[in-house]
Amino acid sequence: MSILPDRQRYSALVLPVVLLLVWQVLAWRASTPLFPGPGQVAISIWRLYPQIVGQIGYTLMRAAAGFLVAAVVMIPLGILLGRLKTVGSVLEPILDMMATLPPPAVVPIVMLFAGTGDAAKIAVIAYAAGIPLIMNTYEASKTLHPMATLVARSLRLRRLETMVFIDLPASLPMIATGVRLAVASALLVSVTAEMLLATNGIGVFLQRQQENFQIANGLAAIAFISMIGLIVNDLVQRLERRLLFWHYRLDLHNER
Amino acid sequence: MDVVLEARQLAKAYGVGRDALQVLGGISFSVGKGEFVSIVGPSGCGKTTLLFALAGLQKASTGTVTFNGRPVTAPPRGVAVVFQDYSRSLFPWKSNRDNVAFGMVRVEGLSSVQKRDKAQEMLEAVGLQGFEDKYPWQLSGGMQQRVAIARGLASQSELLLLDEPLAAVDAQTRADMQDLLLDLAMRFKQTCILVTHDVEEAVYMADRVVVLTRRPTVVDHEIAINLGKQRDQITTREDHRFLAARHDVMMSIRSSRTAAPATAA
Ligand SMILES: Nc1ncnc2c1ncn2[C@@H]1O[C@H](COP(=O)(O)OP(=O)(O)O)[C@@H](O)[C@H]1O
Numbered sequence: 001m002s003i004l005p006d007r008q009r010y011s012a013l014v015l016p017v018v019l020l021l022v023w024q025v026l027a028w029r030a031s032t033p034l035f036p037g038p039g040q041v042a043i044s045i046w047r048l049y050p051q052i053v054g055q056i057g058y059t060l061m062r063a064a065a066g067f068l069v070a071a072v073v074m075i076p077l078g079i080l081l082g083r084l085k086t087v088g089s090v091l092e093p094i095l096d097m098m099a100t101l102p103p104p105a106v107v108p109i110v111m112l113f114a115g116t117g118d119a120a121k122i123a124v125i126a127y128a129a130g131i132p133l134i135m136n137t138y139e140a141s142k143t144l145h146p147m148a149t150l151v152a153r154s155l156r157l158r159r160l161e162t163m164v165f166i167d168l169p170a171s172l173p174m175i176a177t178g179v180r181l182a183v184a185s186a187l188l189v190s191v192t193a194e195m196l197l198a199t200n201g202i203g204v205f206l207q208r209q210q211e212n213f214q215i216a217n218g219l220a221a222i223a224f225i226s227m228i229g230l231i232v233n234d235l236v237q238r239l240e241r242r243l244l245f246w247h248y249r250l251d252l253h254n255e256r
Numbered sequence: 257m258d259v260v261l262e263a264r265q266l267a268k269a270y271g272v273g274r275d276a277l278q279v280l281g282g283i284s285f286s287v288g289k290g291e292f293v294s295i296v297g298p299s300g301c302g303k304t305t306l307l308f309a310l311a312g313l314q315k316a317s318t319g320t321v322t323f324n325g326r327p328v329t330a331p332p333r334g335v336a337v338v339f340q341d342y343s344r345s346l347f348p349w350k351s352n353r354d355n356v357a358f359g360m361v362r363v364e365g366l367s368s369v370q371k372r373d374k375a376q377e378m379l380e381a382v383g384l385q386g387f388e389d390k391y392p393w394q395l396s397g398g399m400q401q402r403v404a405i406a407r408g409l410a411s412q413s414e415l416l417l418l419d420e421p422l423a424a425v426d427a428q429t430r431a432d433m434q435d436l437l438l439d440l441a442m443r444f445k446q447t448c449i450l451v452t453h454d455v456e457e458a459v460y461m462a463d464r465v466v467v468l469t470r471r472p473t474v475v476d477h478e479i480a481i482n483l484g485k486q487r488d489q490i491t492t493r494e495d496h497r498f499l500a501a502r503h504d505v506m507m508s509i510r511s512s513r514t515a516a517p518a519t520a521a
């Protein structure tokens with residue numbers, strides 16, 4: 001099951017290939033190590049991939065940890081706030097304010113409480129991933145159709161049961177949007193946090209290469225990061241379509 | 257006959273002060289065990305409001321509802337509701353079988369396997385065998401309402417409240433589903449209250465029809481329909497007692513429409 005049909009997938013390759021060629025030509029003409037072409041980047045990738053993969057491992061682990069922390073806290077909280085209308089409307093402006101704050105800006109505050117270790121980085125990532133998660137979950141839970149509540153009450157569900165069995169699944173389509181944003185944000189902020197709170201990870205690797213004017217090596221790292229981003233994004237989309245078949249009205253029985 | 261449900265002087269206003277809309281003006285009636293009672297009134301007269309008050313889903317401004325002698329303040333155990341908006345009352349992420357089984361979430365003393373079996377049985381009773389593993393959105397409107405009816409029946413409720421369940425389905429399907437509902441009510445000895453704006457449907461289905469006025473709504477009068485439990489779409493509708501009852505209800509609805517004062521706005 002793929003998002004694009006085959007023909008579209010091939011035509012989607014045309015533009016990147018053309019861009020790579022143009023880049024290579026420009027690099028040949030510039031012929032300086034400060035402007036490496038895709039060829040040199042490929043060589044860097046070949047030489048450095050064990051190192052890059054190792055560093056990316058750290059980055060991904062922290063991104064995943066931050067995302068999980070955010071999901072475990074923010075999704076239930078968003079559902080709950082959607083039900084507690086008054087508390088929700090009190091907290092809403094605070095959420096809006098936090099949403100406009102770039103995550104790197106919270107790094108100094110986090111450092112105060114959590115230092116510069118893994119915990120600090122995970123906290124910053126969780127903050128960044130948490131914002132789209134709670135915003136989308138809260139919005140979904142707040143705007144649930146009243147019919148769902150009536151059915152829940154007529155079936156004599158307890159409040160918690162209503163939230164788990166009705167509010168949560170009914171909110172999933174919007175939560176999925178939040179998840180996509182949160183995953184992207186977690187990856188991005190994971191790299192950024194490493195550059196600010198340097199110890200290890202692909203962000204540190206990237207920074208070091210750039211400080212030493214090893215532009216090709218830096219680009220090799222960036223190529224890896226974007227590839228990881230694409231793969232993760234694809235996985236999230238597959239998962240979403242699998243879990244939300246009922247939202248996209250996919251006929252399970254005809255599809256397989 | 258044992259009284260299952262009793263409404264006494266139910267009144268309901270939406271809003272307050274000048275903008276208040278007095279919908280129910282003091283409705284009283286009762287329903288006995290095993291009875292099929294239709295409540296008929298024009299659109300907007302407050303049928304859904306009344307039904308929600310009976311179900312404990314919405315508080316009346318004044319008046320009381322008692323179910324098996326106990327006052328109703330929240331949805332009581334033993335009352336099931338089939339909503340008018342069937343497509344929203346079913347959960348799209350659940351298969352039809354799971355939707356029906358979910359009607360029994362708070363029914364005690366049944367294992368999940370028993371609930372599943374019961375759901376299967378009820379889906380078969382409403383003629384949906386073969387659709388158990390499908391989802392509500394894969395079904396037509398009439399079939400979705402059957403799933404909702406199966407869910408209402410599955411919870412083994414003493415009282416089934418039906419809010420214009422057939423208003424949104426086409427005429428042929430409506431006739432079929434009227435007979436299905438009657439058949440099920442008889443088979444499961446289910447006490448039913450059907451709320452509808454359709455006079456013919458009200459008379460065709462019921463042992464007794466409660467006729468409402470327009471807003472502020474009260475009970476105009478009640479008519480016993482002495483046509484026996486067994487009904488037939490063609491012969492029952494031609495029966496002089498059916499026609500007399502239909503005439504009576506239509507006359508009273510017409511006179512309440514012309515005689516009633518303009519509703520307080
Ligand atoms: N929650 C509400 N707030 C304000 N007015 C309402 C509300 N629900 C219903 N009404 C009004 O009350 C009247 C009766 O509604 P309803 O009970 O749905 O009537 P029916 O089911 O007979 O069509 C209508 O005029 C409707 O607009």
Ligand SMILES: [Mg+2]
Nearest residue numbers: 303304340420
């Ligand atoms: Mg209604």
